[in-house]
Amino acid sequence: MRIWRRFSYIIVSVLLVWFSIVIVKKYKRLSLPQSYNEVDSLSLMLSDVRTAYPTVSTISFNSNTDTGRKGVLYFKSALALAPIVVTLDESDTTLLLNDPALPALPREDYECLLSGGNKNLNYTLVRVKR
Amino acid sequence: MLIFLLLVVFLFSIHFLIRTSARLDGMLTYPLAFALVLAMVSYGYYLSLVFGIGYEWVFAGFTALSGLLCFQLFKAGKATLSLKQQDFRDILWLLVFALTITMLFRARIHRWGDWDAWAIWNLHAKFLADADRWRQMFTSKMAPTHPDYPLMLPSVVAFFWRASGTVSPVVPMLVSNLVYVAVPITAFLALRRNGYLLMAVVSVAIFVSDHKFKELAASQYADTLLALFILVAFIVYSEAKSVGRLPAFVLLGLFVGSSSWIKNEGLLFFAVFSVTFLFFHRKEPARIGLFLAGAALPLCVLLHFKLTLAPPNDLIHEGRSGSMLSLLLQPSRYLLIAGQSFRMLVTEYWVLLVLMGGLLVTRARWTNTLPFWVLTLLLAGYFAVYLTTPHDLDWHVRNSVDRLLHHVYPAAVYLLLMRWAGPRTMQPSLVEQAKDDLVKISQ
Numbered sequence: 001m002r003i004w005r006r007f008s009y010i011i012v013s014v015l016l017v018w019f020s021i022v023i024v025k026k027y028k029r030l031s032l033p034q035s036y037n038e039v040d041s042l043s044l045m046l047s048d049v050r051t052a053y054p055t056v057s058t059i060s061f062n063s064n065t066d067t068g069r070k071g072v073l074y075f076k077s078a079l080a081l082a083p084i085v086v087t088l089d090e091s092d093t094t095l096l097l098n099d100p101a102l103p104a105l106p107r108e109d110y111e112c113l114l115s116g117g118n119k120n121l122n123y124t125l126v127r128v129k130r
Numbered sequence: 131m132l133i134f135l136l137l138v139v140f141l142f143s144i145h146f147l148i149r150t151s152a153r154l155d156g157m158l159t160y161p162l163a164f165a166l167v168l169a170m171v172s173y174g175y176y177l178s179l180v181f182g183i184g185y186e187w188v189f190a191g192f193t194a195l196s197g198l199l200c201f202q203l204f205k206a207g208k209a210t211l212s213l214k215q216q217d218f219r220d221i222l223w224l225l226v227f228a229l230t231i232t233m234l235f236r237a238r239i240h241r242w243g244d245w246d247a248w249a250i251w252n253l254h255a256k257f258l259a260d261a262d263r264w265r266q267m268f269t270s271k272m273a274p275t276h277p278d279y280p281l282m283l284p285s286v287v288a289f290f291w292r293a294s295g296t297v298s299p300v301v302p303m304l305v306s307n308l309v310y311v312a313v314p315i316t317a318f319l320a321l322r323r324n325g326y327l328l329m330a331v332v333s334v335a336i337f338v339s340d341h342k343f344k345e346l347a348a349s350q351y352a353d354t355l356l357a358l359f360i361l362v363a364f365i366v367y368s369e370a371k372s373v374g375r376l377p378a379f380v381l382l383g384l385f386v387g388s389s390s391w392i393k394n395e396g397l398l399f400f401a402v403f404s405v406t407f408l409f410f411h412r413k414e415p416a417r418i419g420l421f422l423a424g425a426a427l428p429l430c431v432l433l434h435f436k437l438t439l440a441p442p443n444d445l446i447h448e449g450r451s452g453s454m455l456s457l458l459l460q461p462s463r464y465l466l467i468a469g470q471s472f473r474m475l476v477t478e479y480w481v482l483l484v485l486m487g488g489l490l491v492t493r494a495r496w497t498n499t500l501p502f503w504v505l506t507l508l509l510a511g512y513f514a515v516y517l518t519t520p521h522d523l524d525w526h527v528r529n530s531v532d533r534l535l536h537h538v539y540p541a542a543v544y545l546l547l548m549r550w551a552g553p554r555t556m557q558p559s560l561v562e563q564a565k566d567d568l569v570k571i572s573q
Contacts, residue, residue, distance in 0.1 A: 026239070039242045075249035
């Protein structure tokens with residue numbers, strides 16, 4: 001009986017170690033760049049905004065995409081730039097996210113502060129001309 | 131790593147505290163302690179932000195609290211460092227159990243979660259992780275991200291982000307993983323504690339095989355956390371009422387009150403539970419007093435948040451009292467809500483229908499109990515919110531009815547399985563002890 005108990009402890013311990021390794025590996029894989037999604041790519045793309053304008057408290061948001069996609073990009077940009085407030089209301093400084101395949105938003109009344117992009121999107125941080 | 135070790139110590143000290151003060155012995159105290167640690171971390175972190183206390187002091191506070199609890203418990207001889215063989219075996223099984231459930235869940239875990247996770251919960255957490263600028267979140271400019279939502283989940287995530295020194299998506303993934311695992315474990319241990327081993331196994335099978343439950347748990351929304359607290363509230367109520375000592379009612383108040391700090395729906399749960407509790411125990415002022423004492427801390431924190439920081443809620447503060455009546459008088463709205471809810475029940479939550487059908491067959495009585503009335507009134511409350519919603523009703527119901535049912539799902543499964551298994555057998559000695567406590571408090 002005692003031998004069986006010991007044997008069951010060994011089996012359980014082996015299971016514990018095996019499961020732990022598999023789960024840790026899963027989390028490790030999720031933290032690697034190959035698991036990155038759009039939130040991460042936006043976060044990387046907008047990192048310059050975060051470092052160059054950390055004191056700007058509010059940035060308004062606009063995009064040349066359709067309404068549904070604009071909503072998605074707004075929330076993801078808000079997460080990427082927080083604790084900067086990203087709003088859909090008017091503001092002095094505006095973040096324009098453009099899909100290069102679509103016509104760009106007009107920006108004659110604005111001066112460009114910063115711009116950049118990745119293979120799917122590009123961004124321009126603009127301010128109303130004074 | 132240090133914070134992780136500290137929280138393990140904190141968890142064990144809370145576990146011993148629950149075990150000794152509320153007389154909730156056995157393994158069930160581990161998931162209860164886990165839920166309580168989450169709540170305490172959240173309150174501690176939120177209050178540190180409100181009062182401008184540095185993170186290192188929060189850390190020191192938890193260390194001191196754990197140390198004090200351990201010291202008191204060791205001094206009183208109620209806790210010991212040497213594990214008995216039974217304890218060791220129990221903890222080992224619990225670990226294997228938790229890891230097995232995680233293995234079945236791991237394929238669904240993904241970075242940043244689903245829509246509401248990155249649009250609301252993780253976004254709020256990112257604000258809270260910045261001790262200097264966290265108040266910027268509470269502005270009408272952020273209205274689409276619902277800054278009026280309670281902050282338990284975001285503050286827990288922010289606490290660990292501050293601990294790790296980086297805003298990593300691993301933290302919300304881990305939190306959602308742990309919360310998911312806690313649900314079947316809690317239901318299993320509660321049912322097994324009552325001697326219903328078969329029902330305990332059935333409950334685990336339900337939660338582990340239910341793809342909708344896993345999908346919502348992996349979404350990193352606060353809904354599963356609320357579901358856990360609702361489940362825990364009913365379990366603690368059952369224990370407190372039958373075999374627990376009076377301090378268990380403080381614990382009950384704490385859990386029920388804390389549900390209001392998770393989501394606005396939790397606030398409705400708190401209101402409904404409290405009113406029903408007051409009604410069912412109207413002749414027992416000691417129990418009512420202790421319940422309210424337990425709910426005091428969560429309520430104070432919530433009131434501070436709602437009165438000083440949170441902007442108005444979009445479902446309530448629309449200034450449309452005149453149009454409310456016309457909404458209530460449209461039969462098509464009732465039909466739409468009932469139809470969508472029933473469709474969701476049949477397609478995703480059919481287990482509940484099967485279990486309820488079983489109750490009808492076995493003719494088990496349930497309607498005269500507190501849990502039945504709480505769940506019924508809660509669902510009625512959800513119905514009323516839908517009826518008066520300022521949003522497009524079809525869109526609103528379609529996008530949220532699954533999550534509303536998710537809130538009550540674990541608790542309903544647990545309660546229905548308890549009823550299926552038959553009446554609970556009380557241990558006479560513990561009933562006597564509870565009566566003694568009641569007499570002492572009354573005096």
